[in-house]
Amino acid sequence: MKKLATKQCTVAAALSFTGIGVHNGQPSSIIIQPAAPDTGFSICRKFEDGHLSDVFPLEHDRVARTYLCTAVDLGDAGTISMIEHVVSALSGLGIDNAMLIVDGPECPVLDGSAGKYVDAIVENGVSIQPAEKKFIKIKRSIIVRSNDAFAALEPYNGRAFDVEIDFESDVIGRQRMIFDWTPARYATDVSTARTFGFLRDAKILRQAGYALGSSLENSIAVDEDKIMNSDGLRFEDEFVRHKLLDAVGDLALAGMPIYGKFRSYKGGHGLNALVLNGLFASEQNYEIVNAKDLPLEFDALEDVPLGMDSQGYIRSVG
Structure with missing residues (x-):
């Protein structure tokens, strides 16, 4: 059943996740907590002695770094990186308000996708x-x-993503995904797509302090003309689906969901951040509208399938 969502929502209860940081290789945990209306997504750091930093809005002007992931600045509490997957899950499901509490400088990578969130x-x-x-x-x-x-961001009567990638790799090549957003489509078609990398880059990245926690458990490894993961790909075009997943998370730093079309070619976190900066450079570029004034219908959250099978695919349960 299709429903017009006109009211804001938050998670029903606090949710905890533990794992490692894909870049620093250190144990990491995150808590997603309910948040009040009109607060959007926010984040704070939990330190070893248990005290919390100030709470900061997760918005585009807090982006501190976009190399390999998106990191946000928390002032004296430092930066927290790899926020895009958890924020993608929240935004992809149509959630408006939530607070993240992270106990280190990097969110856990989990299985390299947003599926577990x-x-x-x-x-x-x-x-x-x-x-x-x-x-x-x-x-x-x-x-x-x-x-x-x-x-690019463009006027459009709906919420759409048009993402294209082009790699000089026979395994990846040129892939494109056009995606008209609904929570159910995000859950089934996008959320379980994993991050990926090339074995030829691994040594250089690790010498620079990146990908220290990367493994076949949380990333797709590409070695020239083959996939190194024994279970293969979850989707034939999993690479572009993950790029779209990242874009959903990065664009959520607009502070509210975007009603319009996002397009990218060979894009990434850096260009995603820059296009938001361009959007907010002039108030002539956008307006804030209420959901009831938009012809936007999508699957209700209770219609979203859930559950992961042994291969990591979303499956329907119940």
Whole structure:
């Protein structure tokens, strides 16, 4: 059944996840807590002695670094990186408000996708809030470029993503995914796509302090013309699906869901951040609108399938 979502929502209860950081290789945990209406996504750091840092909004002007992942600045508490997967899960499911508590400088990578976050959120449910759901409606096109790569936001009657990648690799090659957003489609078609990397880059990255926690348990490893993971790919085009997953998370740092179309070619975290900067450079580029004033319908959250089979695919349960 299709329903028009006009009210904001948050997670029904606190959810905890533990794992390691894919880059620093250190143990890491994160708690997703319910948050009040109109607070959006926020984040704080939990230190070894148990005290919490100040709480900061997860918004585009807090982005501190975009190399290999998205990191946000928490002032004296330092930075927290790899926030894009958990925020992608929240935004992808249509959740408006949540607070993240992270106990280190990096969010846990889990299985390299957003699937475990999605599963837990759907299984535990959401809390509908009294405040009106709001969107950032794109009024004028914004495009940012880096050589032949680009990212763009455009007016569109809906929420859509058009992501294309092009790698000089026979395993990946050129892939494109056009995605009209609903929570159910995000859960089944996007959330379980894993991050990936090339074995030829592994030594250089580790010498630079990156990918220290990367393994076949949390990443797709590409060695020239073959996939090193024994279980293969979850989707034939899993690589572009993960790029779309990242884009959903990065664009959630707009502070509200975007009503419009996002397009990218050879994009990544850096261009995703730049296109948000371009969006907010002028108030002529957008307007804030209430959900009830938009012709936006999507599957209700209770219709989202949940559960992971042994291969990591979303399956329906119940």
